[in-house]
Amino acid sequence: MKRRHLASFDDEHALLGAIARCRAAQLDVVEAWSPHPVHGLDAQLGIPRSRLPMLAFAGGATGLVLGTVFQYWSSAVDWPIDVGGKPFDSLPAFMPVMFELTVLCAGLTTVFALLARSRLWPGKVVRAHPGVTDDRFVLAAVPRDPTLPAHEVDRMLLAAGAERAWEETIP
Amino acid sequence: MAAELEVLAHAPTRAPNPHAPSRPSGCAVPSEEPLIGGGKTLTQVTRDVCAPLERRPTFAWWAALCAALAMLLFGVWAVGYQTATGIGTWGLNRTVGWGFDITNFVFWVGIGHAGTLISAVLLLFRQKWRTSINRSAEAMTIFAVLCAALFPVIHMGRPWLAFWVFPYPNARGSLWINWRSALLWDVFAISTYFTISLLFWYVGLIPDLATLRDRARGWRKKLFGWLSFGWDGSGRTWSRYEMACMLLASLATPLVVSVHSVVSTDFATSVVPGWHTTVLPPYFVIGAVFSGFAMVLTLMLIARRVMRFEDYITVRHIHAMCKVLVFTGSIVGLAYATELFTAWYSGNEYEMFAFENRLHGPMAWAYWIMVSCNVFVPQLLWLRRVRGSMVAIFVISLLVNVGMWFERFVIIVVSLQRDFLPSSWSSYCPTLVEFGAMVGAFGLFFTLFLLFCRFLPMISMFEVKTVLAPAHPKEHA
């Protein structure tokens, strides 16, 4: 049984401004929702830089190795066949496929990592805050002082520029 | 400027949103006219973009769909007949082994390129104007690659064995595949390209699907709910999401360059005079971008009119694309010149003859169609008056498509037609069945595109929203 306070704004600047004011007012902004990426938001919320690039690189490397080894093995080791008098391990000829496999694996890793990390999957049911996928900007704040009464928090949020503020309980 | 006025005059006047505080639009790029016209608010963007999806389809749409389906059916018959009877139903012969089939393949792969370029390369270069067109451009890419992938399969003598081109363990000892064959590189390049483009496109769709979900009710809510992967637009997701898009973009950029380079190796790595030249990869890539942009232009010009997107796909977008067209068109011209020079400078009798044959041979008409459509016609866009008329631009974009199709035709057919031994010189004349396959591919492409316009947001809403002019900080009572 956790409680938190939500406030909605009608543009990104209001949201960003509000976050600063909240912090001043002893309110921790735990999350924010917006219809489009808001620049500077992750800084405000203190979200660390994503580690997706590392994963993507790992994926790409795997693809590269896979492509190289399999091509060499299948055409020079498993069954070497004389094709147009070319060497069995015609490395230059293997490069296109090596490259394609690198990109393919990297791409797949990136996307699936994104989905997994952000807990997105087909059919996931979610109740987004009204209008947040249209034109509303919403933040969730938790008072540092749990004893602070709800209406007080709402007042502070409205003061911070919210057009609406309300309290919700999440299981 | 005269042009814009004329265009804006076309724009249907809409009641201004009372809630929307009037704001000087285009602060994003103060110097120029706004990226998005009509001073939209966020919610207006949502409404405008979703409008075509929520209103009943127009008669025009139905008509277009029927036409496209008819073409598709013709294609289905042609391919069916040819598969059941034999490749002999095409006009090919012992000398010219490839004709319309591979011409169309290369053509469609080329078309695909603009999509990736716009969405990936322009993203990396932070070109904001891309936001209005990248969604549909990417869709175009996917459909085009789909059409392209058709041809290498149906052009086989025994298409039902097409799966043999994949390296799967088998009871033959195991007999693998020939990694040295450029045709095989194609298989990997095209499938990778298709997969990555599809992922990129769908990832881009997720936030907008969420928007649709939240607007819809009933079964559509369920459907979009399922498709939108439970997107809630939280700040953490957004930051990862943007990172992912950046990654995909930076992967797709070398990919898009590689794909047509690989396609070009089908020709460049073989001994046929006129094919066997190192200029082909860059030549093919730039040609692809060129034809791709032409196709985007064609489609956008129709879309903005039919779907009332003049405010989103503004004259600025059109002109930006025109510039790309002039630029790439000129490079293509340079490529043609280089090709001729190389042949002449090589002193190789077969190379020289191959190009003499292109210029004055029995099929010279094809060569000259290609040159005039690809090199000369786009130059008209230097003229302000030409740029001013959307009709002119439309015609030019169509001509470029024609020209690029003939480029592939010339490279493939005219080179094969007369190679080393005069005894085997021959000619080529396509049959009805071949035209059927070609028309069918266009049918498939337009069918898919029409369905896309009808059922998915044609403009990336969330991206457009980012380039809308930001509001002033408001006073609070």
Added chain:
Amino acid sequence: MAANPLRVALFVALVPAAFLLPGSSPPRLPGDHSGYAPEQPIHFSHRLHAGELSIDCRYCHFGAWESRHAGIPPASVCMNCHASVSAGFDAQMAERAAAVAESRDPRRVVSPEIAKLYAALGLDETLTQQSAPTPIPWVRVHDLPDFTWFDHRVHVARAIACETCHGPVQSMERIRQVSSLSMGWCVDCHRASAAEPGGNSAQHVSTDCSACHF
């Protein structure tokens, strides 16, 4: 969300299951017909002939030594013995005993299977021509695709035992395909033999495509 991994696991599990579905037989690669043992027009027992009586393979399949095809023996070859042998030993003995008991000349006993052979040759039990002979349509067991050429001669000349490919025929009541006869199966053996030291160029074991496909 908790349901999700479960769904995935289920999906993953179903794929191999789908492979096992058709028939109870273990999954085999396409083209592998090993175990094929069809009913033959005459119940000919290799166990009896090649096993108990240990008749040399080449007595009936004489082709294997001079031709690409081992060949199925002509009915005339069968008649070399079965002109006189018309039934199993026990049946003959029984008849003789019966004859002694009934104090009469033993009748000629003809086993039902051998009767089929006579019928094919248009003979009656006393081996007198009754009708025009009709060849026996044996069902082909070891059947290579039409685009594959196998030459018995060469393999026999290299002293490769029949059992190597045909299995323990002498123990088969009804002939059965033992090896898969798939390309991979052939190639493996060729690879192994090619590695063998020695063997002059005429006897070189090839893994070229055109060794079998032309």
Added chain:
Amino acid sequence: METHDDNLLLPFEDTTSSRRSFLRTVGFGIASAAMAGCSRGPVRYVVPSLAPSPEILPGRAYWIATTCGACSAGCGVLAKCRDGRPIKLEGNRAHPASLGGLCAVGQASVLSLYDSMRLDGARRGGASASFEDCDRELTRIFAELERSGGRVRLLTGSVHSPSTRAAIARFVARFADGRHVSYDPLPASATLTAYELLFGRRLLPSPQFERARTILAFDADFLGTWISPVEFGAAYTRGRELAPGAKFRHIQLESRLSLTGSRADERVLLAPWETAPALAGLCAELERLAGLPSRLAQLGATPRSERIAALAHEVWASRGASLVLCGIDELESQLLCAYANELLGNHGATLDLARPSQRRLGDERALGELAAELDAGSVDALVIAGVNPAYDLGGRLALARAKHVIVASEALDETAVAAGWVCPAPHALEAWDDGEPREGLFVLTQPTVPALRSTRSLRASLARWSGDARSDRDLVRAHWRSEIFPRSGESDFDLFFERALQAGFVELEPRARRSLAFRPDALAQLAPRAQSPAPGALALVLYAKVGLLDGRHAHNPWLQELSDPVTKIAWDNYACLAPTTAATLGIGEGDVVRVHTEQGAIELPAHLQSGQHEGVVAVALGYGRVGTGRFARVGPHWLDAQPTVASDGVVGVHAGPLVVWGSAGRSFAGAPARLDRLARNVSLACTQDYHSLELPAALASHGHEVRDAVRSTSHAEHAADPHAVARSKHPVADQDLWPDDHRGERRWGMTIDLARCTGCSACVIACQAENNVPVVGKDEVLRHREMSWIRIDRYYQGEGEELRTLHQPMLCQHCAHAPCESVCPVLATVHSAEGLNQQIYNRCVGTRYCSNTCPYKVRRFNWFDYPHEDALANQALNPDVTVRSRGVMEKCSFCVQRIQEAKARASVEGRALADGDVQLACQQSCPANAIVFGDLENPSSRVSASASDPRAYTLLEELNVQPSIRYLAHVHSGRSTKKESGHGG
């Protein structure tokens, strides 16, 4: 395929259906099998024969020595048989005449054996009847005539079979007014008459080409269609062999470009009306040189007199070692020709009078008389055998006027349909027969398969009607015992006959005759004749075409689809016109023209033929045969397929009606003709679109006007620098981009000697027979989809008399660095350890990429499933070669099935493969031995030796694809032309 080897008793249908269905469904089969784990295909049966015959072992080939029956040349063949039936004819190396060669027609004749339209059983009044009934009736009729002394005529072609001649003699002798008349569809009657007049004996001297140094041939197509092309071709090439110092000259004086003319060192264009005067001029000049008084003063002026005089001097220089030949069957020319040879002292030297040829025995005068008798309706019984007068003679014989007409023919041809009785004759491969193609050379024909049709030879029929019921075999044996065996001087007949059968022939001393004395007085009767036809008119020349000859093989699809060695056109005949003539008449290629002569008119498409006399229109005989309607459905059937036959339902147009009948017999050349251009145009199925090595002037860049695919040089230049001709324009660095680690212990290779190749196309048909190459029909040929694995490229250089023709057999070059291999995605074409470029049909998915990258364009794609419905014709398929299905690529395999067979035999015999163990189909059939095949890695092999000849070059060497085929440049002894392809550019 596997199955039907094992059984001889299955109905024919099975053999193909299983294979076809399998190949068609192989793809789906595999797919579905993958679905269903493993499901077995259709159950297949193995049906062994009831009683094995000693020599027939399923799957093992055996050879039977016999004689080719395709024409009267009587070449020796070994019939390759499998499972009790012949599948391929190979020349018999030991045969003294043909020496192992076999022409296209001979190669194709095996297919005619399996012709489902051959007659089966006797016919009476147009309906089938039993032999017994016919025999009873005919025996009665002949007995009747014997008593009444009725007029009985026996009309045959040239019969050189001793036993048949004996039978005929016996039969004819029965009747008071009995007579045997023979004619040749392509006659040499005038030659026989000429020798009768000059030497007192009707004979056809056998030319000894290998002894000749200078050959003057007047319209004699001795390499293509004249009398005995295989024998002549072999001898000719041996004669032209490049022995040091020996300078061989062949001058062809002709009105149209014949195959022989295309090989000549020099050509002189002579219109038909000029031939006799030219010969006269030649003789006159020779008389002068011989210092004899001129007998020919009365003959008028000589056309091209200075040229003829020059030739006379040249041929005089090699007198006794020269040949003057004339292919025009006119007494005047033949008398002069014989006289010229006499003056040159060639009789007995290069023209053998002691062993005259018996391949042409027809007598045109007798034929004329028969025609008269028939017109008078005075013939009671007419027996026709081995010829088709109703077609050959353009309906000139009033056959219907004879009371009884009995025909012995293989098919229900133009003559047989009209006949009262038909006693069908057997195919040479299922019959007993003998022959004496030239005196002293006796050949034997024996059955290679149990008779497929109920037939009977003329020999047996005549005997039967005279109450002699012996079989063919007995008749032949009996004759040999009584007539031939005694001359052999051997003791044991059975042994003698067995040996003869085994060899296929015996050679005996010809009967001793009094030596023939030359009686020049006959020359006195030579009279001057009209110089040229009426102004504006063209001279019509009717000629025989390689393959079709007189049309007796018109039902053979292989020969119909064989593109003519000179024109490269298949499936049609046409009116050949010199390009200049066509231009003046405003006629273009394929325009249909009506050719009028006094005899009548025919309509057929025109063909512009380089190197033809401007005053001549040439039309091929042998077309428009009844029964070629069968080709209406040849080739694939699809929505845009065009029929192979013309609107009148047959292939080509019958030119026979235009033959001129004179008192001395038929004349095929010189009839004045007018041409009318009609509004129609027919596209001729030419396998070659571009006919020269010189590039189109507009497209050729400077210094590269000529491609050097075919290299040739003159004797003089070759002597000066033997290596010049083979030297490459673009020397290739012998350094490779990568180390070539694929050298096997053997590399199969081939050399093709362009100096020997005559372009006769025997190899093309041999390959088709050996490798199951399908027939695709005219429409597909028009679309350039002919399937032949080996083709003969023909290039022209120059025009008119200066025209030089180059022939180049073109087949897969089996490149060590094959461009086709590296582009195939599925490894369907890869290299074998023995240097073969393998094409694996069952792996091929049909991308056609390999064909696109093949610089020689020798790969052939199966655009359709080509019809194999004719179960009987399928018996001619080679069971050792896959019948390719739709959608796969194919090409020359260097007869890999033969290589494998040879290796198998070697390994069974426990020995190494020896040089010459493998003989390819094309190599085997080549009368000129132009093709050598073997192991290039083995320095002592014949192919290595010939590959090291200074004339050896590889085609398109500059591509560095390293072909396994070397061509040996052609060396001619004509004047060297500037544009000699060897030094092109």
